[in-house]
Amino acid sequence: QTHERIAHSLETLRVDRASPATFNSFRVLRLARREYVHSNVLAWLCDPRGNHGLGTSFLNLVLGEARLPCVQEDDRHVRVRREHMGDSSIVDITVSTTTALLVIENKVDAEEGEEQTEREYQDFRPLAAGRAFAAVFLTANGELPRRSEFIPWSYEKIWRLLGGVKCDRRVEPFLSDYRDAIVKDILEGGDHYSPMTLCK
Numbered sequence: 001q002t003h004e005r006i007a008h009s010l011e012t013l014r015v016d017r018a019s020p021a022t023f024n025s026f027r028v029l030r031l032a033r034r035e036y037v038h039s040n041v042l043a044w045l046c047d048p049r050g051n052h053g054l055g056t057s058f059l060n061l062v063l064g065e066a067r068l069p070c071v072q073e074d075d076r077h078v079r080v081r082r083e084h085m086g087d088s089s090i091v092d093i094t095v096s097t098t099t100a101l102l103v104i105e106n107k108v109d110a111e112e113g114e115e116q117t118e119r120e121y122q123d124f125r126p127l128a129a130g131r132a133f134a135a136v137f138l139t140a141n142g143e144l145p146r147r148s149e150f151i152p153w154s155y156e157k158i159w160r161l162l163g164g165v166k167c168d169r170r171v172e173p174f175l176s177d178y179r180d181a182i183v184k185d186i187l188e189g190g191d192h193y194s195p196m197t198l199c200k
Contacts, residue, residue: 024184025177032185035108039082039092041178042104042158046095047080048073052175053168059095061161066134066151068100086123089116094124100132105150107139108186117147125149140186155186 026032044050045058048071052058059078060070071078077098084094084103093104103124105117117137125133137145142154159182167175 024180025174026181027185032181033108035092035106035110038108038186039104039106042106043080043082043093045162046093048075048078052171054165054171057165058161061164062095063097063100063102065153065157065161066102066136068102068132068134069097071097071099084124086120086127089119089123091120091124096127098131100134101128102133103135105135105137105145107137107143112137112143112146115146117145117150121147121149155182159183159187 024032026037031037045052045054046062048054048056048059056071056073056075056078063070075098077096079094079096081094081096082092084091091103092106093102095102095104101124103120105112105120117135121135124135135147135150136153137143137150138153138155138158140155142152142156144152159179162175162179165175
């Protein structure tokens, strides 16, 4: 009888997963835990010239959370880079503005490399050149980096910040899937992660 109950539970789970209500583009493509995918999405969202239609809204939420000056909507000096190479390190994302430099080291499943944040701090802190500077260590649960100047962020913060933006209806399904992938595949679920309406 125990075997029958287990078989029934597994069949119920299979049917539930087959429902269109569980569709998520990141999961279909098996990209939900790919670190480079999350870095690409975050860099895109931070770029005011990205075709997401968010302008500077998400970027300013990120800058504000990092205690850096926000930027104006028409600021032409914002530059977002992926895989930015320093003298002895490569950082996942950098955001350069007129008044600030933000560095984001992203970890989904991998652990911090040997002296990684140490080398990144030494490489990129001087590039601020008098501007405000912040370095973020982004992980699933907000693990502490080895270099104490890096600010630990969990993916719950990204999920929460995305809840604070209003987007075009054409982009909303993508961002909804992204937030859902963060909850179910990185934060591993939880009833307190309620869905939010993101579109205008």
